[in-house]
Every structure is written in C-alpha cells, then in structure tokens.
Amino acid sequence: MAFKFRREGKDLAIYISGVLTFHQHKEGEQLVYQITTLVDNGEVDVVRMNFAEVLRMDSHWLGVLIRILRRVKEKQASFVIEKPNKDICKLFDIVELNRIAEIRP
C-alpha cells in the first residue's frame, strides 16, 4: 500500500492505494499518527481520504479509520471518505460507517 498527502489550506486530502490489511499495520499506525498530529495542532479542519485506488480492506483497517474518525470528530473537523469500490462499500454498509462519516461515491 501507499499513501500520499496533499494539503490546500486547511483541507487535507490523502490518496491511498493498494490493499489495506493487517499486514500493513505499520503504515496504518503511521497514517493515524500523521493525521492526528495535523488535526491536534489545528492545521487541518477537513480530512478527505480518497479510496479510489484501494483494492481491498479488512477489519483491522476499519479500526484504523475509526481511530482517525474519532479524533477528527473530537476536534470538530470533518471527515470524508471518497470513491470506495463496491466491496469496500459493502463493508462500510455492514458497519454503518455512513452514520458517522460522510462517504462520497
């Protein structure tokens, strides 16, 4: 997997690609750290995660998303997941992620 940050003002876009499973847990920790640092310092107020290039995701990464989401919400910032594929949408549907995060097709 790989991720790339792009910031425009207080808008942070993260482009993630590849397979997100437990085997990428180190990258997950890195992602949580980088995003929460920016959010905690008040440097961003919108976090957009672009999933267009994500092929597959497992429950471990759901946990990663929830950790990021909770921290973003605590800081009154907004969190958007963009362009998840059909399988990932199914997973988000099972866990009703749309109730706590904006998901844009």
Added chain:
Amino acid sequence: MPIKPLTEEDIATEFSRAHIVIIDDDPTNRVLLRNVCEKLGIGIIDEAEDGVVALELVTRFQPDLILLDIRMPRMDGLELMRQLRANPAFDRLSILVQTGLQSEDDRVKCFNLGATDVVSRPFHLSELKARITAHLRSAISSRVLFDFRNRIQAHIEITHSFLDAILPTQETVDSLSNSYGLRLSSVYRPHDEIGGDLWSLRALDDQHLALVLIDASAHGLAGAINALRVDCLVQEYHEEMHDPGVFLNKLDAAMAKISFGQLFAGAFAMTYNRVTGQVRFAGSGIPSPYLVRNGKIDELKTRGLPLGSGVVALTTAQTIMEVGSTMVLYSDGWSESITEEPLSILDRANFNHHDLAETLAPEGGLIDDMTLITLQRREDHGL
C-alpha cells in the same frame, strides 16, 4: 532472542562456535584443510577418513558444514551425500565437495546428489577460504532463521491450544444440540495457522441456549490474542447474554475502555428458546445471518460499528425459528472467500445434509479467518 542482522562481531563469535567435519582419506589433505579452518577461526573441527566414520560423526553432532572428498574407501562421498540427503534432518546441512574430479558430468552429479558447492583440487587457498566462509555464513544465517521459526512455531502452537480450549468441542456441540432440539454444524478455518475468529455456546437455563460469534481484528497470532482478550470479556459479562443487545453493548464499552484503537471485533450474539423457537439476537460489525424457512431466505439485519469503537448502541431483535428452519451465521471470511453471492449458495444448498456447514464452505484458499455455523430446529424440543 529477537532476530536481527548479524554483525561482523556476531559472525566471528558464531565461527568460533561453528562445527566443521573434514572428510578425506588423505591425511595430508586433512591437515591442509584443518589449517585453513583454524585460520578462519572455526571452533570445532572434526576429521573422518571415509564415509562410514563421517556418517556417524555427522549424525551424532549435526555440524554446520562438511568438506567432503569423493573418492574414499568403504563409503565414497557420493554415497554419503545420498544417505545424508535422504534424511530430512540434514536438509539444511552445507556440503562443500572438494574433489579431483574435473569433468562437467561429475560436478553435475555432485550437485544432483545434494552438494551445496563443488571446489576442484588442486586448491587455490584464497578461493577455498572464501568458499568456506561464504557457506558457513549462509549456514549460520539459516540456523538463526530456523531457530527463530521454531520459537515462533512454539508460540503459535501454545496460542492454538488456548483457542482450542475455548472453542466448543464436538462433544459439547452434540450434547447441547441434542438438549435444545437443534442440529448444529460448524466450520472454523483460520487464514493463517491460527486466527481471530471465535465462537461459543452456553446453556443459560433449561430453555435457553446462547451462541456468540466473534471476529476479532487482525489475523494470525495478533488476531488470536485479540480473540482471547475478547473472550475474557465474554466470560466477564456472560450473565448479560439473556439480552444479546445489552451484552454486546457492554462488550463494546469494555473493549473501548481497555484498549481503544487496538482491539476491535465484529460480533453476533443470540439466544434460542427450545420450546418456542424464539431467537433473540443482536450483531455489529459482522455480516447479518440468514434464516431459511419454507424455502424462503431472510436476512436477519444486524448493522453497526465493530465492538471496541465505544459507540455501539444495539437493541435486541427477535424472530421465530420454525421447526425445520435453518439459521446460517458466519464471519466475513466466508462471504469474502466464496466466489458467488451467499444467497445463491444458500438457494441451492441441501439443508438435509448432516454436515451442512461443511457443504457451504469454500474449497479454495481463504483471504480471512472463516467461521460458518448452521443451526437447524428439529421436531423435538430436546432435553
């Protein structure tokens, strides 16, 4: 000891502990080779004048490397290699053949019989030293990795036994199925050697049976540890199982409290009343089960974030399992590993099959831990 790259100092220490056997019928060659090995700092050097003596030495001491001549009395080097390679205990033994045989065919024959490398006589001493060093380094690295693998394997086996002690035994399944008028079949397949799925059965009282299915985050050893942590909480809150929604809410809060951000699990919990067929259930972060009755397949809707997120607020739903109807519960490892939609598999399933869950399980490899459980209500009420 954790595995780490070997430093030059480590290598020197390992060389001083390394064991080499020189196998040659010519005493002059043995002296020459011993001198080379001593100069390289190799700590234990044994000698054998033929294959018979060598086989005994190698079998007894399992050296790191042997320097093997081919033409010897009693048992030659080719036969010794044949016998050593036939024994899996010597798969990793480095065999450096040192020979006067010059033809390409002879050298190929040596490799085919299991030689790690072949060096021709007369020796170029610097080349011989370089080859012994390279093979010994490789043998040491291989040993370090092998030892590490064995330690990890032991950890996995111990953790496996912990999980096995929690999963219902066939005897428990049969006994509770009979007592509560059910036919229950299950398949539990971890993705790696062990996994993070877990399920359990508990008799709540004469009338009610509880079933809990957990899919803890992560795979392998980490998944198993997470599953064991969740199981501790399942035991802690088992008195709440009469109300599956309340029970799962308590698990969620407890998991979020003890380890927010590290421990998540999808879970389904239900109680079954053997007299009325009533099923009370709740689930979160796990695919909804199906209820198959009179040829119709209904999804028992369960939706919500995984337990551990700390915001799960479930209410208990209920339905009736009529006689002959079947519930199909599963972790997402099943739906991810089958090549078609669950409904089409259930649509053509033979629900009279004794090992129903086994017939529904995929034959191919898994991409996640998988648990699949089928519960059928029999005509009798049990007990």
